[in-house]
Amino acid sequence: MVVGIVGLGLMGGSLGLALQNTKLVSKIVGFDHNLSHCEEALKLGLIHDIVSFAEIKTCDVIFLAIPVGGIIKALQDLKDVQDTTTIIDLGSTKAEIVASVPESIRSNFIAAHPMTGTEKFGPSAAIQNLYHDKVVVLCDTDNSNDLHKNRAIQMFSHIGMKIVFMDPISHDAHASFISHLPHVISYALANSVMGQEDPKSILALAAGGFRDMSRVAKSSPQMWSDIFRQNKNNLLSSIEVFEQELEKSKKMIEEEDWKGLEAWMSKATTLHKIL
Numbered sequence: 001m002v003v004g005i006v007g008l009g010l011m012g013g014s015l016g017l018a019l020q021n022t023k024l025v026s027k028i029v030g031f032d033h034n035l036s037h038c039e040e041a042l043k044l045g046l047i048h049d050i051v052s053f054a055e056i057k058t059c060d061v062i063f064l065a066i067p068v069g070g071i072i073k074a075l076q077d078l079k080d081v082q083d084t085t086t087i088i089d090l091g092s093t094k095a096e097i098v099a100s101v102p103e104s105i106r107s108n109f110i111a112a113h114p115m116t117g118t119e120k121f122g123p124s125a126a127i128q129n130l131y132h133d134k135v136v137v138l139c140d141t142d143n144s145n146d147l148h149k150n151r152a153i154q155m156f157s158h159i160g161m162k163i164v165f166m167d168p169i170s171h172d173a174h175a176s177f178i179s180h181l182p183h184v185i186s187y188a189l190a191n192s193v194m195g196q197e198d199p200k201s202i203l204a205l206a207a208g209g210f211r212d213m214s215r216v217a218k219s220s221p222q223m224w225s226d227i228f229r230q231n232k233n234n235l236l237s238s239i240e241v242f243e244q245e246l247e248k249s250k251k252m253i254e255e256e257d258w259k260g261l262e263a264w265m266s267k268a269t270t271l272h273k274i275l
């Protein structure tokens with residue numbers, strides 16, 4: 001099979017690396033609208049060749065590893081692929097993407113969200129084992145043809161992924177709390193601290209906790225503004241729930257309810273029993 005990857009950053013580049021180790025794939029070609037990313041990806045050996053978007057359309061499997069707004073636009077440009085071409089997107093949101101798929105290619109399409117990643121971006125962020133032993137959520141597969149569904153399952157399984165099926169609306173509601181809200185909080189924390197503290201103090205006093213909680217605030221603002229735009233309503237609900245928890249802790253501190261605060265924190269510590 002010839003695989004075409006659109007977007008040669010963290011997700012597309014890491015996929016190129018992972019697929020090179022499978023017997024399923026005879027050639028991996030890539031396309032990126034940023035020429036320097038094309039050159040870098042080729043130099044790093046993430047793909048075998050760079051091709052035009054027109055040539056991507058002739059691949060057996062096309063992966064869309066670009067920001068979620070770009071995925072919706074790219075799907076319009078893929079309207080005329082052959083019935084045997086599988087199109088898989090890797091976007092972090094699913095409902096708007098699935099709703100936007102042109103009817104002529106709905107059966108070719110697989111909506112996937114790999115639940116793995118890092119705060120780094122671009123081709124140099126690509127890593128060999130990013131997908132290994134991680135979960136990929138596949139959405140709305142009842143509307144995909146069996147050939148394409150089975151191909152997607154086969155490819156994700158070959159790179160060591162565990163597959164979970166979900167409808168796109170539920171996916172976006174869950175992803176809002178478990179993935180998108182933590183990113184909003186991390187950006188907010190970074191801005192709160194930088195608004196009050198000078199760089200010298202931050203450097204001198206930053207311990208592990210602050211580094212851990214602010215790590216994802218290094219993530220691509222372009223990628224995340226697209227995600228927040230597509231998952232706006234779920235994200236607003238998640239932020240409200242978080243505000244209520246902050247408010248609860250503020251009130252207990254104001255009222256010196258240390259017992260209440262301790263119980264509130266004890267409940268939070270149980271999260272890591274399931275992670």
Ligand SMILES: NC(=O)C1=CN([C@@H]2O[C@H](COP(=O)(O)OP(=O)(O)OC[C@H]3O[C@@H](n4cnc5c(N)ncnc54)[C@H](O)[C@@H]3O)[C@@H](O)[C@H]2O)C=CC1
Nearest residue numbers: 007009010011033034065066068070091092117118121122
């Ligand atoms: N970063 C992460 O940890 C995760 C990201 N995702 C999703 O994967 C997708 C890709 O994200 P990353 O690889 O992290 O981003 P990235 O910023 O590392 O790479 C994206 C690449 O796509 C290129 N690009 C952007 N728009 C394009 C277009 N219209 N046509 C061709 N090339 C284009 C960029 O030049 C860049 O090289 C996004 O939809 C994101 O929501 C999913 C799971 C994890």
Ligand SMILES: O=C(O)C(=O)Cc1ccc(O)cc1
Nearest residue numbers: 092115116117118119179216
């Ligand atoms: O860096 C991290 O810890 C992440 O959480 C990466 C990530 C970013 C976006 C996704 O849709 C899924 C995973």
